[in-house]
Amino acid sequence: MPRHWTAEVPSSVFGLQGSCIVIPCSFNYPEPKIKPSELTGIWFKGAYEVIYHPDSSSIIKDYRGRTELVGDLRQKNCSLRIDPLHHSDKGPFTFRLEIKDHSKASYKDDTVSIAVSMREEVKVGEEVSASCSVSHSCPSDPPLLTWSHSGTPSIQSQQQTNGQWEETSSMTIRSTIADNNQPLVCTAAYRGGKTVSSSKTLNVKYAPVDVKVEGVSSVKEGDSVELRCSSDSNPAAHSYRWHNSRGPLPTMGPTITLERVTRLTEALYCTASTQRDKANPAH
Structure with a gap:
């Protein structure tokens, strides 16, 4: 059996103004031979200001209706909830236990962060x-x-140290081209209206798509014309190949110039490719 009055509370607890806060608290005391019929838990701010008492009329005005003993004294749990949290709720706070027909003692001796993690390149x-x-x-x-x-x-909640809890949301998405360079934003909305957001930008790798040959819409016989091969890919296309119906042409870049075109000039095809992907053609 315990011989001393002891309590375990964190030295400090961090909360968000306008939300609620729970101060975790557990205690022990020299138990009398006869099991006590009634335990009364009281919380003080400083030495004299009562911020929680079973008789609400004993609570100072600023805390009336905002405090609740959420711990079960029979289980030696004296945790206190303050809701909503005010800027002035800085303490120090002290728990006091009173045992009917026995003893009483005060235990005087004893912002927000958010993180997103994921694989950014897919x-x-x-x-x-x-x-x-x-x-x-x-x-x-x-x-x-x-x-x-x-x-x-999926949501998971886990208790941390110093009266803090960690809320974690996990999700699996299938990446698309439309997701490339788009922020994946996670927002935490706290009771009281406060919100905090954090994001990571997706880097989605994909082979060339929408490959096309562009140039002037009309040209006279005998003129020269420049054609350009364009595509959409990530990373950007690394090489371009040009060919006609008879086979590949020596030009390797994204543009090709045709000299003295005639009505018999053949159609040209362009193939775009990245270093890691297969080529995609256009004409």
């Missing part, structure tokens, strides 16, 4: 696993985590 069509974590101090009203990309996220 190939088109690959699945991307993203997770978003945020710390908070209100387990009964955790922040709502939302994503800018459609999907079905």
Whole structure:
């Protein structure tokens, strides 16, 4: 059996103004031979200001209706909830235990971050696993985590040290070309209206698409004309090949000039490719 009055509370707890905060607290005391019939938990700000008492009339005006003992004293849990948190709620706060027909003692001796993680470089069509974590101090009203990309996220909540909890949202998406260079944003909305966002930009690798040959729309016989091969890819096309119906032409770049065109000049085809992908043709 314990011989001393002891309590475990963090030295400090960080919360968000307008949201709620839970101060984790556990205690012990020299138990009397006869099991106590009634335990009363009281919280003080400073030495004299009562911020929680079972009799609400004993609570100072600024804290009346904002504090709740969420711990079960029978389980030696004295955790206190403050909701909503005000800027002035800086403490120090002290827990006091009173045991009916026995003893009483005060235990005097004893912003927001958000992170998104994912693999940022993927190939088109690959699945991307993203997770978003945020710390908070209100387990009964955790922040709502939302994503800018459609999907079905899973939520996990885990208690940390010093009265903090971590809320994590995980989601898997299948990357598309439209996702390239687009931010994947995670937003945490706290009770009280405060929001915090963080993002990562997707780098989706894909082979050349929309390959086409461009040039002037009309030309006279005997003129010279320059044709340009364009494409959309990530990374950008590394090489271009030109050919006609008879086979490849010596020109290797994205442009080719035809001298003295006639009505018999053949159609040209262009093939674009990156270093890692197969070529895609256009004409």
